[in-house]
Amino acid sequence: WPMLWFCSQALFFLLFCVPSYCTSCPEQCQCTNYSEATAVLCSASNLQEIPRDIPKDTMFLKLDANKITAVPNSTFRHLAHLQEIDLSKNAIEKIDSAAFKGVADGLRLLDLSGNHIQRIPKEALVNLNAMIRLSNNPWHCECTLQEVLWEVKLDPDSVNETTCQTSVQEEYTGKPLLHILDSRFCNMHQKTTDVAMFVTMFSWFTLVISYVVYYVRHNQEDTRKHLEYLKSLPSTRVPKETIS
Known part of the structure; x- marks a missing residue:
């Protein structure tokens, strides 16, 4: 009887358990719960x-020391x-701009140290309140x-290990x-952009002025030729003697 009762209870739990108590743990990970705080250790x-x-x-969420290449x-x-995400010691090269969308308010620590990250979109991190590790x-x-x-x-403890390669x-x-x-x-970038814009605008301005000058001179030349042509035509006035 005890075994039958145990089996029936287990079957009932598997079929009708409340979703909050039936969460599964990812394969290759361990899930623990302490004081209503769930930790996933991968x-x-x-x-x-x-x-x-x-x-x-x-x-x-502990995802450190794996072979993850992207977020x-x-x-x-x-x-x-989520309060903490540990992605350290992976092979991450790419982080999308909305990678951490949905966890901005509660996240307290984000560890991205020890990866292959060269660049990261500004949008991926600017809304986070978390302490961020970017070293190595x-x-x-x-x-x-x-x-x-x-x-x-x-993170002030790792900031000196965060360098420019x-x-x-x-x-x-x-x-x-x-x-x-x-x-x-950024100042140099802005100056470079300003210079490029100035050069572009000056080039267009020079082009427009050149066209206007050419147009005016061309019309003046046509006008001069037309006047010379008119002057070369024979006079059509009738002499006074003929009229009298």
């Missing part, structure tokens, strides 16, 4: 992409309770990255990203 699980069946009540748009959109990535320092750094909260200005190669916050990347 560290070093040989994952090549972020699992799609992460429980909706997840608060802590697509809206990957975490159904995880409204091959960053390409340029105006766009400077704009990102102005908007985000960098390459740069639009050679003197910043190998330097911490903080050094480009006071640099003139």
